[in-house]
Amino acid sequence: xxxxxxxxxxxxxxxxxxxxxxxxxxxxxxxxxxxxxxxxxxxxxxxxxxxxxxxxxxxxxxxxxxxxxxxxxxxxxxxxxxxxxxxxxxxxxxxxxxxxxxxxxxxxxxxxxxxxxxxxxxxxxxxxxxxxxxxxxxxxxxxxxxxxxxxxxxxx
Amino acid sequence: xxxxxxxxxxxxxxxxxxxxxxxxxxxxxxxxxxxxxxxxxxxxxxxxxxxxxxxxxxxxxxxxxxxxxxxxxxxxxxxxxxxxxxxxxxxxxxxxxxxxxxxxxxxxxxxxxxxxxxxxxxxxxxxxxxxxxxxxxxx
Numbered sequence: 001x002x003x004x005x006x007x008x009x010x011x012x013x014x015x016x017x018x019x020x021x022x023x024x025x026x027x028x029x030x031x032x033x034x035x036x037x038x039x040x041x042x043x044x045x046x047x048x049x050x051x052x053x054x055x056x057x058x059x060x061x062x063x064x065x066x067x068x069x070x071x072x073x074x075x076x077x078x079x080x081x082x083x084x085x086x087x088x089x090x091x092x093x094x095x096x097x098x099x100x101x102x103x104x105x106x107x108x109x110x111x112x113x114x115x116x117x118x119x120x121x122x123x124x125x126x127x128x129x130x131x132x133x134x135x136x137x138x139x140x141x142x143x144x145x146x147x148x149x150x151x152x153x154x155x156x
Numbered sequence: 157x158x159x160x161x162x163x164x165x166x167x168x169x170x171x172x173x174x175x176x177x178x179x180x181x182x183x184x185x186x187x188x189x190x191x192x193x194x195x196x197x198x199x200x201x202x203x204x205x206x207x208x209x210x211x212x213x214x215x216x217x218x219x220x221x222x223x224x225x226x227x228x229x230x231x232x233x234x235x236x237x238x239x240x241x242x243x244x245x246x247x248x249x250x251x252x253x254x255x256x257x258x259x260x261x262x263x264x265x266x267x268x269x270x271x272x273x274x275x276x277x278x279x280x281x282x283x284x285x286x287x288x289x290x291x292x293x294x295x
Binding site: 040043044045046047048050051053054055056057130131132 | 166210211212229230231232233260261263264267268270274
């Protein structure tokens, strides 16, 4: 239990630090630093998580791994719903995203939600990048503790 | 036990090559280079028939008169190549697997080091020590 709390504290400090820094440099709402931190964490952690795992069959198999193993390692739960159009778009729906579940669930803090999902967007992007899938990850928050991550795979 | 251990990156660039006898280093570079073709072939085969080839360990890639070359590819497309002397007939498959497993564990530690930039050449004392102990055969 203790390590979960540590991760949450560290993350909220990170959000605070980055927003304060970008406000100072007159770049309000610039979350790219946060996204990049997520990217490099995801890139590294996936190396460790896939160590004992047999090779992936295909792209869907890889995304499923993100939904189950990566998510339960980092957020202690799995993604609640995964949808795909089988053409490179995946939607990961988490009904109670951990970083948002501590905020009040009304509409009051809806506008500060992007700050709390930017790191995770980067995390997914980094993990997939190291597994050889280049993609764009965006997040969508409609009602508060829930969050949808859209993964758009870029094929060359 | 092993005479040469190499780590090859995603785009087939060498990240780390260590040999027991440094005077033959160039020769080993050639051997590792040739082995990469076999690795590629095995990986593309694995995509078609997904029976038991999903294992990370690829087994014996090829053998010459004096050496045997083994390969291993991680999920993140990093290749490990280990060359052992063919004269060493007591070597079992399991021992080779253990070597790769230790190498992989050491490599993940390097990648998780925040000061290491992924894709760079590996410069790490800890990693080097693991490689040395694998080469000398105390596992």
